[in-house]
Amino acid sequence: MGAKTLGPVRRRFSPWNDPDAKPLIEFKNVIKRFGDFTAVNDVSLKIYEREFFALLGPSGCGKTTLMRMVGGFDEPTSGDVLLDGKSIKGVPPYHRPVNMMFQSYALFPHMNVKENIGFGLKMDGLPKGEIDARVQEMLKLVKLEPFATRKPHQMSGGQRQRVALARSLAKRPRVLLLDEPLGALDKKLREETQFELMDLQMTLGMTFLIVTHDQEEAMTVADRIAVMDHGKLIQVAPPSEIYEQPNSKYVADFIGDINLFEGKVAACADNVIRMESPALGTVIEVEDDEHCTVGEDAWFAVRPEKMRISLDQPAQTGLNVVAGEVWDIGYLGDSSIYHVKLANGKTVRATIANTDRMVERPIGWEDKVWLTWPRDAGVVLTR
Amino acid sequence: MRKVSLFNVASLTFGFAFLYLPILLLVMYSFNEGRSAAVWVGWSTKWYVSAFNNGQLMDAAWVTIRVALMSATVATVLGTAAALALTRYTRFRGRLLFSGMIYAPLVMPEVITGLSLLLLFVAVDFERGFWTITLAHITFTMCFVAVVVQSRLVSFDMSLEEAAQDLGCTPFKTFFLITLPIIMPAVVSGWMLAFTLSIDDLVISSFNTGPGATTLPMKIYSDVRLGVKPEINAVCTILIVIVSMAVIAASIMTKRQEMERQRAEKLAMAQT
Ligand SMILES: Nc1ncnc2c1ncn2[C@@H]1O[C@H](COP(=O)(O)OP(=O)(O)OP(=O)(O)O)[C@@H](O)[C@H]1O
Numbered sequence A: 001m002g003a004k005t006l007g008p009v010r011r012r013f014s015p016w017n018d019p020d021a022k023p024l025i026e027f028k029n030v031i032k033r034f035g036d037f038t039a040v041n042d043v044s045l046k047i048y049e050r051e052f053f054a055l056l057g058p059s060g061c062g063k064t065t066l067m068r069m070v071g072g073f074d075e076p077t078s079g080d081v082l083l084d085g086k087s088i089k090g091v092p093p094y095h096r097p098v099n100m101m102f103q104s105y106a107l108f109p110h111m112n113v114k115e116n117i118g119f120g121l122k123m124d125g126l127p128k129g130e131i132d133a134r135v136q137e138m139l140k141l142v143k144l145e146p147f148a149t150r151k152p153h154q155m156s157g158g159q160r161q162r163v164a165l166a167r168s169l170a171k172r173p174r175v176l177l178l179d180e181p182l183g184a185l186d187k188k189l190r191e192e193t194q195f196e197l198m199d200l201q202m203t204l205g206m207t208f209l210i211v212t213h214d215q216e217e218a219m220t221v222a223d224r225i226a227v228m229d230h231g232k233l234i235q236v237a238p239p240s241e242i243y244e245q246p247n248s249k250y251v252a253d254f255i256g257d258i259n260l261f262e263g264k265v266a267a268c269a270d271n272v273i274r275m276e277s278p279a280l281g282t283v284i285e286v287e288d289d290e291h292c293t294v295g296e297d298a299w300f301a302v303r304p305e306k307m308r309i310s311l312d313q314p315a316q317t318g319l320n321v322v323a324g325e326v327w328d329i330g331y332l333g334d335s336s337i338y339h340v341k342l343a344n345g346k347t348v349r350a351t352i353a354n355t356d357r358m359v360e361r362p363i364g365w366e367d368k369v370w371l372t373w374p375r376d377a378g379v380v381l382t383r
Numbered sequence B: 001m002r003k004v005s006l007f008n009v010a011s012l013t014f015g016f017a018f019l020y021l022p023i024l025l026l027v028m029y030s031f032n033e034g035r036s037a038a039v040w041v042g043w044s045t046k047w048y049v050s051a052f053n054n055g056q057l058m059d060a061a062w063v064t065i066r067v068a069l070m071s072a073t074v075a076t077v078l079g080t081a082a083a084l085a086l087t088r089y090t091r092f093r094g095r096l097l098f099s100g101m102i103y104a105p106l107v108m109p110e111v112i113t114g115l116s117l118l119l120l121f122v123a124v125d126f127e128r129g130f131w132t133i134t135l136a137h138i139t140f141t142m143c144f145v146a147v148v149v150q151s152r153l154v155s156f157d158m159s160l161e162e163a164a165q166d167l168g169c170t171p172f173k174t175f176f177l178i179t180l181p182i183i184m185p186a187v188v189s190g191w192m193l194a195f196t197l198s199i200d201d202l203v204i205s206s207f208n209t210g211p212g213a214t215t216l217p218m219k220i221y222s223d224v225r226l227g228v229k230p231e232i233n234a235v236c237t238i239l240i241v242i243v244s245m246a247v248i249a250a251s252i253m254t255k256r257q258e259m260e261r262q263r264a265e266k267l268a269m270a271q272t
């Protein structure tokens, strides 16, 4: 990824593990219905001060709706939303210390950049001198000083996005809500801006709540990610945990690339789960402290880059090993992805980093290979 | 191919002639020295002078302008409010009926609108005259304004209003600071439409008039029945000039806005 610096080094920050920490935003059993359609279904969630929190999920899963309930544009059908421990139900948007950057930017077309950024401050009745100073500071922050008197339609997409960001930051809100802020940008600008957002959030010490359906973006920027599906929270955890320890097939599948093996739990003892998978012709052992029941249907989930691929038969067969034939190879530059077809017709993916020197015989198409993995490479999922 | 294009040219010429020849004739004869509308005697502006000296004609013109200004303004306020209600509160009960009722007067024969309003004024014993004409004009021009403004509002980005409120603006202020300035061109066109409709209305005014309230179209119509006076031609020419200037101004205004926007967008593209 980018060679850009991360600004101030990310500190060890995990208030969600501290039982005494007071959340800044709290959703309590929030349900939101539109007619008889349930857009948000019984969500309980705590977001802490200075956190960069991402809502991630497929289109239509209720991310925007959840965020709009913080902004005050939608009210929960039942349940409660708290800010600083106080319910904000019924408080109109113009009285909430929260600002939102809209998906469409929603810049006022009849005002220039300065007026757009200063709008919120003017509404607060700040003296003119103070507004000008703050607007200038914001312009500098988003590097738009030469554009102060431009109208929104005289600017490019990326510049408009910066104006929208500056406008929502100008009032120094307790929480900044970002609804797919980078959706309209191309990949390169997007990645740059992600780092700028992280920088900003660090330097301003603010709480950011971002909505996205781009999992890479969520992984890059967020302290914690909430994965949503059909209005429900499926998993809420830091990016590494979401990636390494998904709690369900849904999350495993949604984030990154993963191999899923179906089987039955045969034994669980001493933090080791033993799974039998007749279809694969191997026994799978996984280090996992999750509770499980013997005889339960389960899936073993393992990331392609955790697989080892080899032309030589391993010493021990029958445990964490499957055999197959190379079906396809995708060369990605820094790595290659191997599609290996097993005897039962299933395809397994394994990624090999292209760091080694030339081996005497590279693995090629139709080679017979063995795939192995260590006991701590994957997780057992039961839902 | 040639034949077709010849036919096109012919029909175009004929069409335009049909549309504009009578008007041209009228304008021409308003400058005619002689009394007759059929014989050209010589160039003169004397009918304009005599039109301006004709007290009755000038009174009628003054009534017309006052009615038009007042009714167009009130109709614009009410029509804009109706358009807002119809586009915003899409789920209130009876919306379909309400929107249907807003459009109905557009196609309602003027005779019916005029007559029913007259019946209403008689029923409530409202003294007929300037105010009844004004009220009647508000009623029938309002729906035109509503239609014009509504067509702008459907493409209005609601998140603009939400953004304003998010930044601390009350809904009331939001309307005046954000919504109204953005839909202003449509509101202005609505006003101009209402103004021109009011100026040249004859039927509805005739039904609802009373003593001492004669509008220009009514005056012209009644005078013409006693024979065409060249003075009338002069007044009509002035009317034509006023109306076409309003129309041209409106179209230039929108054209220029559009061009400015396109130029600005090109500039922005070139900058990135
Ligand atoms: N005002 C509304 N009336 C009726 N249904 C609505 C309304 N707003 C949202 N919905 C429905 O609620 C569901 C969730 O919408 P939401 O906008 O929260 O999705 P999202 O996760 O933000 O999706 P996207 O990634 O496409 O923006 C959708 O199915 C949508 O159709």
Ligand SMILES: [Mg+2]
Pocket (backbone or CB within 6 Å): A063, A064, A065, A179, A211
């Ligand atoms: Mg959305």
